[in-house]
Amino acid sequence: xxxxxxxxxxxxxxxxxxxxxxxxxxxxxxxxxxxxxxxxxxxxxxxxxxxxxxxxxxxxxxxxxxxxxxxxxxxxxxxxxxxxxxxxxxxxxxxxxxxxxxxxxxxxxxxxxxxxxxxxxxxxxxxxxxxxxxxxxxxxxxxxxxxxxxxxxxxxxxxxxxxxxxxxxxxxxxxxxxxxxxxxxxxxxxxxxxxxxxxxxxxxxxxxxxxxxxxxxxxxxxxxxxxxxxxxxxxxxxxxxxxxxxxxxxxxxxxxxxxxxxxxxxxxxxxxxxxxxxxxxxxxxxxxxxxxxxxxxxxxxxxxxxxxxxxxxxxxxxx
Numbered sequence: 001x002x003x004x005x006x007x008x009x010x011x012x013x014x015x016x017x018x019x020x021x022x023x024x025x026x027x028x029x030x031x032x033x034x035x036x037x038x039x040x041x042x043x044x045x046x047x048x049x050x051x052x053x054x055x056x057x058x059x060x061x062x063x064x065x066x067x068x069x070x071x072x073x074x075x076x077x078x079x080x081x082x083x084x085x086x087x088x089x090x091x092x093x094x095x096x097x098x099x100x101x102x103x104x105x106x107x108x109x110x111x112x113x114x115x116x117x118x119x120x121x122x123x124x125x126x127x128x129x130x131x132x133x134x135x136x137x138x139x140x141x142x143x144x145x146x147x148x149x150x151x152x153x154x155x156x157x158x159x160x161x162x163x164x165x166x167x168x169x170x171x172x173x174x175x176x177x178x179x180x181x182x183x184x185x186x187x188x189x190x191x192x193x194x195x196x197x198x199x200x201x202x203x204x205x206x207x208x209x210x211x212x213x214x215x216x217x218x219x220x221x222x223x224x225x226x227x228x229x230x231x232x233x234x235x236x237x238x239x240x241x242x243x244x245x246x247x248x249x250x251x252x253x254x255x256x257x258x259x260x261x262x263x264x265x266x267x268x269x270x271x272x273x274x275x276x277x278x279x280x281x282x283x284x285x286x287x288x289x290x291x292x293x294x295x296x297x298x299x300x301x302x303x304x305x306x307x308x309x310x311x312x313x314x315x316x317x318x319x
Contacts, residue, residue, distance in 0.1 A: 046250020055107025162258025237282025
């Protein structure tokens with residue numbers, strides 16, 4: 001389906017579709033407000049502290065999170081779906097390694113509430129404004145959270161972006177001195193849903209090619225630290241260049257999944273999300289992720305999976 005065809009279909013879903021003389025509309029039932037205050041998850045991975053930072057909340061159509069129908073109909077199915085998920089967290093992670101702090105994604109910005117913020121292109125504007133809902137208080141943006149943890153945002157030198165969608169790169173302005181590592185396909189040709197018109201002036205992602213040998217079930221990786229404890233691994237499907245981060249030290253391991261799936265359950269049941277650039281690649285990624293988790297015992301953390309966390313981890317005060 002071309003972008004133009006999708007836009008026509010999506011616009012029709014918003015206004016109502018004539019079928020056999022009757023007008024069928026996708027009734028919108030928004031999730032109840034306010035969004036929940038989730039506890040902050042803090043993990044010790046062999047002396048490396050990994051902190052989940054919830055930068056706000058998002059609600060998506062049910063078919064966006066999981067879709068089992070024909071691939072050709074997935075975009076109309078999302079546009080027409082009247083069901084919304086509950087509020088889901090928008091998560092990024094701070095990895096405190098002896099080489100220096102590493103930020104994995106930047107979360108979203110409170111500017112999403114500004115009229116026209118998503119209007120970098122018509123397709124992105126429609127999807128973000130009609131098919132997604134955000135609740136991002138300014139106090140939960142990544143910059144204030146890093147400062148509260150004693151990590152000045154301007155001292156972040158390494159930023160691992162799982163991909164460039166707004167809810168993962170909306171906080172780029174908070175880390176102006178970081179080198180942003182992005183899977184090469186996304187770095188060279190950002191996917192639909194990236195908002196280049198909102199990137200900080202001069203932002204240039206550094207493409208990643210994964211030339212540092214295997215990591216668990218993954219045959220390729222890119223080491224972000226000298227000891228190889230923090231690595232990028234390719235997990236394409238959601239976008240062509242989607243990547244995840246593995247933190248492995250002291251006999252323990254954490255898998256920071258980004259949008260490889262919406263939850264661990266989706267990995268275990270091989271449930272592919274409706275929003276995927278390449279659903280075949282997404283299915284293959286889930287197979288390798290499942291093999292990796294089984295072989296390493298890594299704890300899997302997806303960007304939009306709410307508590308309860310499994311297995312249980314230490315939590316701090318609610319954000």
